Amino acid sequence: MRQQPVLEVRGIRKEFPGVVALDGVDFRLFPGEVHALMGENGAGKSTLIKVLTGVYPADGGEMVLAGERVRIAGPLQAQQAGISTVYQEVNLCPNLSVAENIFIGREPRRLGLIAWAEMRRRAAELVRTLDLDIDVSAPLDSYSIAVQQLVAIVRAVDVSAKVLILDEPTSSLDRDEVSQLFTVMRRLRDQGVAILFVSHFLDQIYEICDRMTVLRNGRLEGEYLTSELNQVDLVSRMIGSELAGLDQLAGGQRGERSAPAAGPAFLEAEGLARRGAVEPYDLAIRPGEVIGLAGLLGSGRTEAARLLFGADHKDGGAVRINGTEADLRTPRDAIAHGIAFCSENRKTEGLVGELTVRENIVLALQAARGWTRPLSRTAQDALAERWIRTLDIRPGDSEALVRNLSGGNQQKVLLARWLITDPKLLILDEPTRGIDIGAKAEIQKLVADLAEKGMAVLFISAELEEVLRLSHRVGVLRDRRMVAQLRNDGGLTPERVLATIASGAEQ
């Protein structure tokens, strides 16, 4: 079947100061298909989407929508032309109701006034088509991120979408929610909607997508049918010649992690708790040990880690560091004890976007020294250069603004910031979320190396495979309670961890 593409772009070019984000990229999208946009971080996926949706004007190239050459000058125009987008981070107003969010900017009106009852009724109908059981008059932020994401999709679909762009919609959804989303996507596809899907989960790509376009370093690598390109080939096309670390991804290594030499714990938590966040839990981490935290979204993984870092106040329990009680009331206290924490929210809790890569890297070290003892510019440059090289941060310009970097590179900047403080315990909350496979492998390898050298690591991730690959022990959380700590001695499988999560008792 030969059809006209509903959306076609040719030779799209986009430059940012110092970076060519897209270099003559071609891309086509047919009606009634789910099309994956693949590439490493910084390959230009997000930029391409932002050009398609008019967020960024293209510096060159042309765009054809339903057979007509168009120039999309803004998100509103894109929407009117039938291109709707749901971004990685939910771009809705959390303080407004679900119904208001669905209809914001196009509220049903009567005599110039908003027809509230009609709006709620229509919102409820739309939500029901997705089999979602939510109260549309409740504020959006009373629901989980996953539900908020689905609301964003409801909104996007309802804005008469010919083209629906889903940018990492699944990165914060659990399995059931993903399959729910896929059901909706298939239904929309059968109705003739063209869906552009971006995800870092290869299994999901292969489950839902018909075709894929691969980008590398801002250039088009190729366009393939999913059925004709296997996963290994796809990954090698995404990362080019650098195939190092792939064997690790193939799933080797797992279970081969021998426990570090037994010794006194660096940090011991006893009955640590915070009401509404996490029930009392015990945890001991030895130098050189990687402890994984597994559990569903909202199970208390992040909350447990934040208590160890003094980011939230504890209600009860105690922390001992090297055997002596430590009062970690602020992050500053924890940092003074050699604890570092990379938050899962890079943008809101990690980086300062308008500062440079160099400034972001030295920030923690400088904060510890206080403002009266500045690091010399030479020392800052040397540190930044060294870590840009060590972690292969791109672009390798220490004076680039951090907000212009891609997600994976931002994550590396965050890691560099903490590694230069030479921490004894590194807490990583979802360090590989939303970043591509190449950077992911690099970060996993880095974690293993650091532990090898004697750093204690607390590793939080929603991906069980990843947790098992790296951890010596896995703490399992369920409903804000640490239900088990499993030794990763070779016999531990994702299935066993899942069973523990599901049953709430050690399996």
Place this chain on the structure above:
Amino acid sequence: MTTALTTPWARAVTRSRLFWPAVVLAALLLGNLAFTPDFFAIHLKNGHLYGSSIDILHFGAPLILVSLGMTLVIATGGIDLSVGSTVAIAGALACQHISEAADPASLGTVFGAIGIALATAVLLGTANGVLVARVGVQPIIATLILMVAGRGVAQLITDGQIITITSEPYKLIGGGYWLAMPFAILLSGLVALLTALLTRSTALGMLLESVGGNPVASRLVGIRAMRLVGLVYVFSALCAAVAGLMVSSNVSAADGNNAGLWIELDAILAVVIGGTSLNGGRFSIGGTVLGALIIQTLSTTVYTIGIPPETTLVFKAFVVIAVCLIQSPNFRAKVAKRGAGRHSGARPAPATTTTNREVGA
């Protein structure tokens, strides 16, 4: 507008944060030249320099001082509305002290007056800082308290009167000359230099920008934000107090009612024109000095080109709007696009670099 600047230095100059404020200031000054041919003339009379440009620097000195403090406050994402009242209080306290002293012209009396004014400023700044940083009151509300109450305090100090004084050493601060230059210019220049040094040769600047740019991340990175934020309000009050000394010294009188009236608004404007965002984060000391000079030049321009007094404020408003638009990268981009669209149309697409295309649908 789209002409490519090829030489690296030209690009560096136009990309500089100071470029547009400097262009605006230059344009305003040149505009004055058209009306007053001897605008840039500087004469040496009785060992003192005179001229319009000297006047701008002289009369702009208090505003520069207040704006410096305001810059750091705004960098943290805050705002300090109380500086005008602090100007009045500092002037009132100093003049009160001098007027009651046995020997108003003695150095001891003058230093005493300065000491009292500055110490009070530290107190007022600390009050603001504690309200904002520790209690967590929104800066605009916290400093509004002192803005309103401070005027009253200043009038209480002066008993609702205008205190006039005669003190030669005190006169030096705002109205005197040193090395042929008005002392106020030297003083504000010195404070600007010290502020730049204080922020940029220590880590203070970077940490303030971090706190203003992302408070949550700054806490998680271990910055003692509370202390830093408190500190900038004290610094702002100190700058305002020095400005207050300057204003009262220049007229040898303290007017609790009118000294420093609305200077907080001019200062905020100067900071914004200088390229520091009201959202906090990146700040520019040089930009603020330029911004303050732009505002002062504008006031001078109103007199030199003979704008009728009843339209003065409207004229100023239009110029400020124009200045803000010229400075906005978004606005410039829009104007550039309009201009480019008119004669060139769409640019040709670069050659595609497609490899390895397989087609199937």
